[in-house]
Amino acid sequence: MLLLWLLPLLLAIPLVSGCQRERAGITVAGSTSVEPFAELLAEEYMSRHPHSHIYVQGGGSTAGIEAVRTRAANIGTSSRSLLPDEKDLYAITIAKDAIAIIVNPKNPIRDLSLDHVRQVFSGKIKDWGELGDPPHPIVLVSREEGSGTRESFQKFVMGQEEISLESLVQDSNGAIRQVVSNDPYAIGYISLGLVNEQVKALKISGVEPTVTNIERNKYTLVRPFLFVFNGEPEGEAKSFLEFVLSPAAQALLSKEGLVSVLKPSGR
Amino acid sequence: MEIREKVIEKLLLLIAFSSIAVLALITFFIFEQGLPLIWKIGPKAFILGQKWIPSKGLFGIFPMIVSSFLVTIGALALGIPLGLACTIFLCEWSPPAVGTVLRPAIQLLAAIPSVIYGFWGLIVLVPLVRNYLGGPGLSILSGSVILGFMILPTIISISEDSLKALPPTYKAGALAMGATHWQTIWRVMIPAARSGIVASIILGMGRAIGETMAMIMILGNAVKMPSSFLDSARTLTTNIGIEMGYASGAHREALFATGVILFVIIMLLNSLAIFLSRRRSS
Amino acid sequence: MVYRTRYITQGIAKVLIWLAALSTIGVMVLILFQVLAEGLPVLHLRFFLDSPKSMGREGGILPTIVGTFALTVVAILFATPLGVGTAIFLREYTRESRISRLIRFGTDCLAGVPSIIFGLFGFVFFVIYLNMGWSILSGGLTLAAMILPTIISTAEEAIKAIPPSYREVSYSLGGTRWQTVMHTILPSALPGICTGILLSVGRSIGETAAVILTAGSSLLMPTSLFSPIRTMSVHFYILAREGISLKMAYGTGAALILLVLLVNTVANWLLNRYIRRRA
Numbered sequence: 001m002l003l004l005w006l007l008p009l010l011l012a013i014p015l016v017s018g019c020q021r022e023r024a025g026i027t028v029a030g031s032t033s034v035e036p037f038a039e040l041l042a043e044e045y046m047s048r049h050p051h052s053h054i055y056v057q058g059g060g061s062t063a064g065i066e067a068v069r070t071r072a073a074n075i076g077t078s079s080r081s082l083l084p085d086e087k088d089l090y091a092i093t094i095a096k097d098a099i100a101i102i103v104n105p106k107n108p109i110r111d112l113s114l115d116h117v118r119q120v121f122s123g124k125i126k127d128w129g130e131l132g133d134p135p136h137p138i139v140l141v142s143r144e145e146g147s148g149t150r151e152s153f154q155k156f157v158m159g160q161e162e163i164s165l166e167s168l169v170q171d172s173n174g175a176i177r178q179v180v181s182n183d184p185y186a187i188g189y190i191s192l193g194l195v196n197e198q199v200k201a202l203k204i205s206g207v208e209p210t211v212t213n214i215e216r217n218k219y220t221l222v223r224p225f226l227f228v229f230n231g232e233p234e235g236e237a238k239s240f241l242e243f244v245l246s247p248a249a250q251a252l253l254s255k256e257g258l259v260s261v262l263k264p265s266g267r
Numbered sequence: 268m269e270i271r272e273k274v275i276e277k278l279l280l281l282i283a284f285s286s287i288a289v290l291a292l293i294t295f296f297i298f299e300q301g302l303p304l305i306w307k308i309g310p311k312a313f314i315l316g317q318k319w320i321p322s323k324g325l326f327g328i329f330p331m332i333v334s335s336f337l338v339t340i341g342a343l344a345l346g347i348p349l350g351l352a353c354t355i356f357l358c359e360w361s362p363p364a365v366g367t368v369l370r371p372a373i374q375l376l377a378a379i380p381s382v383i384y385g386f387w388g389l390i391v392l393v394p395l396v397r398n399y400l401g402g403p404g405l406s407i408l409s410g411s412v413i414l415g416f417m418i419l420p421t422i423i424s425i426s427e428d429s430l431k432a433l434p435p436t437y438k439a440g441a442l443a444m445g446a447t448h449w450q451t452i453w454r455v456m457i458p459a460a461r462s463g464i465v466a467s468i469i470l471g472m473g474r475a476i477g478e479t480m481a482m483i484m485i486l487g488n489a490v491k492m493p494s495s496f497l498d499s500a501r502t503l504t505t506n507i508g509i510e511m512g513y514a515s516g517a518h519r520e521a522l523f524a525t526g527v528i529l530f531v532i533i534m535l536l537n538s539l540a541i542f543l544s545r546r547r548s549s
Numbered sequence: 550m551v552y553r554t555r556y557i558t559q560g561i562a563k564v565l566i567w568l569a570a571l572s573t574i575g576v577m578v579l580i581l582f583q584v585l586a587e588g589l590p591v592l593h594l595r596f597f598l599d600s601p602k603s604m605g606r607e608g609g610i611l612p613t614i615v616g617t618f619a620l621t622v623v624a625i626l627f628a629t630p631l632g633v634g635t636a637i638f639l640r641e642y643t644r645e646s647r648i649s650r651l652i653r654f655g656t657d658c659l660a661g662v663p664s665i666i667f668g669l670f671g672f673v674f675f676v677i678y679l680n681m682g683w684s685i686l687s688g689g690l691t692l693a694a695m696i697l698p699t700i701i702s703t704a705e706e707a708i709k710a711i712p713p714s715y716r717e718v719s720y721s722l723g724g725t726r727w728q729t730v731m732h733t734i735l736p737s738a739l740p741g742i743c744t745g746i747l748l749s750v751g752r753s754i755g756e757t758a759a760v761i762l763t764a765g766s767s768l769l770m771p772t773s774l775f776s777p778i779r780t781m782s783v784h785f786y787i788l789a790r791e792g793i794s795l796k797m798a799y800g801t802g803a804a805l806i807l808l809v810l811l812v813n814t815v816a817n818w819l820l821n822r823y824i825r826r827r828a
Binding site: 271272275276278279280282283284285286287289290292293296297300348349352353355356357360361369371372374375376378379380381382383384385386387389390391416419447448449450453470473476477478479480484504507508511512522523526529530533534536537538540541 | 555558562563566567573574576577630638659661666667668670674694697726754755785798802809
């Protein structure tokens with residue numbers, strides 16, 4: 001009886017080591033910012049093509065790009081532009097996403113200059129009193145190191161300065177939104193597409209983060225959501241890409257708060 | 268027949284080494300991934316470094332070590348008195364009927380996933396701390412409280428075993444000499460069961476240091492050195508847990524290196540606990 | 550005077566202890582109650598049978614249930630033969646020696662390794678080195694390593710509890726060691742072993758850190774052992790953190806608690822029945 005149980009063990013070891021993952025369908029891996037939208041698109045795609053499988057994974061923009069290079073994934077997703085040494089890969093922008101600076105709805109502040117945002121997040125401005133609010137220490141919330149959203153924030157807002165080490169760190173945009181919606185003194189940054197009635201998005205130097213302002217290039221904290229391929233897209237991956245760039249899919253993304261890449265943008 | 272017996276015996280010997288084999292594999296792979304980085308930046312810079320900024324190649328984990336330590340101390344500060352109190356309650360002062368309900372209840376509580384504890388901490392405890400004590404609420408204090416409750420079942424069940432294992436003459440003798448029940452418990456039984464209780468505390472400590480998910484939810488994960496219990500902090504475990512999803516290259520190696528340090532600390536603690544409990548049973 | 554102080558001290562101590570014990574139980578019950586109270590109303594048949602829709606905001610949690618189940622089955626399948634085999638070896642084939650002490654030391658040490666380390670190990674060994682990717686197999690094997698010590702120690706206790714007379718009778722009838730084990734020891738130790746398995750199942754269900762790093766977090770129904778899956782506890786963690794839907798989070802949490810409660814109650818019942826049989 002026991003021998004019967006030992007059998008799967010002995011069989012498994014040679015079978016499994018060096019075994020390639022036999023999986024029908026394609027893997028889409030990368031940025032956790034893109035992930036929920038990719039999942040939505042995959043869901044929609046699979047309902048139209050019942051025999052296809054699209055596996056969506058996170059792991060981060062950098063990991064996703066790496067996965068495409070090693071062919072561990074068919075499509076890599078990224079919430080930042082390709083770095084110079086990644087330029088050999090083929091990238092297509094499937095949507096644009098803005099970074100919104102958010103505070104708790106109870107916070108009276110509505111508008112901050114980019115300069116002020118930088119000073120707040122670098123720790124130079126530590127108290128809401130310095131910004132015109134009733135005085136109270138500011139609670140910073142940021143994404144973790146390695147996150148594409150953090151890198152974009154770093155690039156667009158911080159420039160050469162470091163985000164303060166005092167800042168709280170959460171490992172997803174949703175978690176940042178949670179913290180800011182619960183703490184009246186918190187400030188954080190998330191994908192515009194994730195802003196809901198639980199938090200308030202600030203105007204930056206008078207410009208409100210809306211789709212119109214993004215399209216007119218007035219709100220500049222905008223980053224591309226990329227699909228990255230190793231070479232020309234083919235087969236199921238190509239089919240999925242075509243779907244993602246279609247008006248139906250782009251309408252779906254717009255509804256979720258992203259900016260469509262199609263012109264003219266229908267909302 | 269003889270051959271079959273011999274073969275089976277050898278096979279079982281091989282199987283028996285599986286736990287050692289797994290332990291060896293774990294040690295090997297964790298060290299293989301993490302040690303090179305520690306060597307590269309230097310053990311002192313890694314362990315005593317106070318800045319963790321992977322984008323700049325700075326990998327100092329001292330704040331994490333301190334935070335792990337603080338959170339654990341906090342958890343023990345809650346867990347030991349409450350744990351001992353519950354143990355004494357169970358063993359000596361509760362009606363037997365209560366005991367038969369309570370004991371499985373405590374075991375059940377030990378089985379509740381840590382994410383549930385973390386979730387409750389997030390929804391109930393963190394706002395309480397933020398509104399009444401200050402700070403962001405996501406703090407070492409909140410983490411310690413939740414962790415304290417999580418290690419209670421460990422401390423209670425092992426301490427209870429130790430108390431029950433005492434020869435009845437200890438209790439009978441003390442009572443016969445005129446000691447009150449409480450004096451018997453506090454001055455005779457607990458000290459006699461000391462090594463078992465200490466072992467349970469060390470095991471609880473090991474569990475506290477190793478907890479990840481609930482801590483990611485409650486501690487706030489700030490990277491700086493904590494200066495008060497109301498500060499947000501990041502332990503060795505949450506450092507790995509929160510950045511592992513995205514890390515690559517040197518960053519990932521640094522996370523494995525954090526794992527190496529964590530592993531060493533836990534192994535030391537566990538060896539201590541094993542040594543103490545072996546001594547007790549011999 | 551001295552007499553009085555003793556009794557006052559005892560009185561105070563008694564009050565404090567009762568307070569401590571009751572408040573501990575109270576808080577624990579509160580924690581469970583909160584999740585169950587908010588979550589039970591969410592649990593209806595569709596919740597268990599549907600797949601999540603729209604990023605988890607609606608629908609059910611079926612893939613996570615399947616994922617949890619699959620992962621646990623794989624873990625048990627691999628850990629049980631190894632664990633029971635180890636216990637048989639330790640109890641029936643050797644006496645206390647350097648080897649047995651080494652094995653026990655290894656088992657105890659393994660029991661103390663934190664789950665995040667198992668996660669790191671599983672990631673670098675199963676997912677990357679053995680190229681299994683984020684999959685049910687990677688997650689299941691990692692979990693198997695985690696529950697191995699539990700299975701070994703409960704199996705050992707079960708075998709230890711068997712009276713020597715059972716063995717003596719078997720040997721005196723001419724049975725070989727293996728025959729004794731197969732036909733006498735194992736059947737008698739079975740309830741105890743099953744308890745160990747059930748306890749491990751309970752632990753696997755609640756495991757999150759190691760699972761995220763090895764089994765991925767895909768919400769699709771798995772199609773093979775190499776598919777990535779999301780377990781119930783991982784789903785709960787993600788829902789709770791993202792704030793996507795507090796309702797679904799509570800529901801998943803309640804389902805999780807009920808499952809763990811069920812498994813542990815059965816394990817305890819089995820343990821009691823087994824102990825009563827022995828005594």
